[in-house]
Amino acid sequence: xxxxxxxxxxxxxxxxxxxxxxxxxxxxxxxxxxxxxxxxxxxxxxxxxxxxxxxxxxxxxxxxxxxxxxxxxxxxxxxxxxxxxxxxxxxxxxxxxxxxxxxxxxxxxxxxxxxxxxxxxxxxxxxxxxxxxxxxxxxxxxxxxxxxxxxxxxxxxxxxxxxxxxxxxxxxxxxxxxxxxxxxxxxxxxxxxxxxxxxxxxxxxxxxxxxxxxxxxxxxxxxxxxxxxxxxxxxxxxxxxxxxx
Amino acid sequence: xxxxxxxxxxxxxxxxxxxxxxxxxxxxxxxxxxxxxxxxxxxxxxxxxxxxxxxxxxxx
Numbered sequence: 175x176x177x178x179x180x181x182x183x184x185x186x187x188x189x190x191x192x193x194x195x196x197x198x199x200x201x202x203x204x205x206x207x208x209x210x211x212x213x214x215x216x217x218x219x220x221x222x223x224x225x226x227x228x229x230x231x232x233x234x235x236x237x238x239x240x241x242x243x244x245x246x247x248x249x250x251x252x253x254x255x256x257x258x259x260x261x262x263x264x265x266x267x268x269x270x271x272x273x274x275x276x277x278x279x280x281x282x283x284x285x286x287x288x289x290x291x292x293x294x295x296x297x298x299x300x301x302x303x304x305x306x307x308x309x310x311x312x313x314x315x316x317x318x319x320x321x322x323x324x325x326x327x328x329x330x331x332x333x334x335x336x337x338x339x340x341x342x343x344x345x346x347x348x349x350x351x352x353x354x355x356x357x358x359x360x361x362x363x364x365x366x367x368x369x370x371x372x373x374x375x376x377x378x379x380x381x382x383x384x385x386x387x388x389x390x391x392x393x394x395x396x397x398x399x400x401x402x403x404x405x406x407x408x409x410x411x412x413x414x415x416x417x418x419x
Numbered sequence: 420x421x422x423x424x425x426x427x428x429x430x431x432x433x434x435x436x437x438x439x440x441x442x443x444x445x446x447x448x449x450x451x452x453x454x455x456x457x458x459x460x461x462x463x464x465x466x467x468x469x470x471x472x473x474x475x476x477x478x479x
Contacts, residue, residue: 213423228436262454269436270450274443282436289432352476387444394451404460416462 183260183400184409188216190393201386209378216372228286228323229373236279236383237308238388239307240342244342246314262328263403265335266318267396269387273311278306291355299358301347303341310338324403 178188212230219226245317246265253261283301295301321327349358360374404410411417426433 179437218427223429225429225432227426231436231440271447274447278440278443281439284438290430298431314434366436391447398451398454401458402461405465411466414464415459415476416466 181258181260183263183404184407186260187397187400187413188357190397194390194393196279197386197390201383201390204379204383204386208383210375211372211379212376212411216376217370218356219373222290225286225289226373228282230380231284233377234384235275235282236304238384239272239276239279239304240345241385242268242388243307243310243339243342246272246335247342250335253328254332259328259403262332262419263394263396264327264392265305265332266328267392267399268271269311269314269318270395271391273315274309275384275388276304276308276311278398279304280308288314296355298355300345300353301353303345303348304320307338307341307345310334314338389390 208230212227216230218224234251237398246268249261249268252258253265280301283304287296288294308365314334317334318327318331321330348354349356401410401413401416423432424434
């Protein structure tokens with residue numbers, strides 16, 4: 175079995191096209207179930223009342239904001255190491271979605287903070303580093319737009335992405351390393367979670383929905399990127415959607 | 420129903436969180452679809468059939 179069969183734009187394009195509807199539908203269904211669990215099934219919080227229900231938006235998008243960046247860093251490392259086009263295109267396609275996840279995490283966090291901590295914002299370690307993450311995403315997108323030559327842009331963005339990846343463990347461990355307004359981790363790989371089962375279930379379902387949504391959206395974006403970048407090539411000209419319209 | 424929207428008095432914060440998330444997601448989906456549409460249109464314009472048609476004054 176050739177593992178690298180799909181590592182060229184020409185072969186990955188149709189595969190991605192087939193996968194998008196599955197991930198899109200799965201994301202929609204999971205989101206519906208997750209929202210139902212989060213808004214109707216999960217019990218009221220003893221301390222925060224109903225305000226805590228923001229968690230079903232805030233935590234999944236915060237997780238995704240970090241995870242997407244790590245995936246971008248992975249593709250960036252491959253792009254730099256092997257000089258591959260598709261790796262760079264995958265990194266390029268994820269940046270906008272990562273930025274939007276970060277924005278939703280910051281916004282929902284602010285609206286959760288106001289009623290519970292008394293403030294929309296504080297310059298504590300986690301919030302500041304998540305804001306820096308948003309600036310990193312914007313910076314990567316801006317850098318790509320600023321560089322005319324596509325392959326140079328790929329390399330520059332890959333370097334910037336990899337330099338910025340140090341921010342991810344900072345965000346994640348900040349609540350452990352510093353005195354923080356933001357609470358500590360509720361879910362750990364080693365200990366039992368300290369929250370009600372249905373709350374955890376709702377968060378997990380929404381996280382999966384966010385992940386599948388990200389795949390669907392970024393695959394669609396990467397297909398557009400492929401056509402834009404390779405429009406002079408034979409395989410693009412041969413595509414039915416390009417030939418016939 | 421009214422209780423659901425009130426969210427124990429926190430309705431403003433809860434619903435604005437959910438609403439912005441929904442708006443952003445919808446905006447991204449619209450944007451991605453628009454990009455695909457315009458990308459395909461531009462790619463079609465570059466195809467040889469288009470040039471041939473134009474060069475012969477519309478007939479093929």
